[in-house]
Amino acid sequence: xxxxxxxxxxxxxxxxxxxxxxxxxxxxxxxxxxxxxxxxxxxxxxxxxxxxxxxxxxxxxxxxxxxxxxxxxxxxxxxxxxxxx
Numbered sequence: 001x002x003x004x005x006x007x008x009x010x011x012x013x014x015x016x017x018x019x020x021x022x023x024x025x026x027x028x029x030x031x032x033x034x035x036x037x038x039x040x041x042x043x044x045x046x047x048x049x050x051x052x053x054x055x056x057x058x059x060x061x062x063x064x065x066x067x068x069x070x071x072x073x074x075x076x077x078x079x080x081x082x083x084x085x
Contacts, residue, residue, distance in 0.1 A: 037064050
């Protein structure tokens with residue numbers, strides 16, 4: 001399978017390589033006139049482009065900071081557990 005074509009990592013979306021063939025894409029979307037943050041799993045299609053899967057979440061911008069804080073707290077807890085082992 002070919003590598004994904006060059007994709008932007010700032011601006012309209014952020015692309016995070018999850019593993020050798022899957023990516024997480026964070027992008028702004030709009031639905032019924034409201035803006036949302038979409039975090040979705042993507043794969044490289046036969047043409048070498050990133051294509052979205054059904055796996056992902058959509059958050060309102062107001063919930064994004066709460067979600068990020070929750071992820072940060074979770075990561076800190078995991079790090080503390082690893083240090084205790």
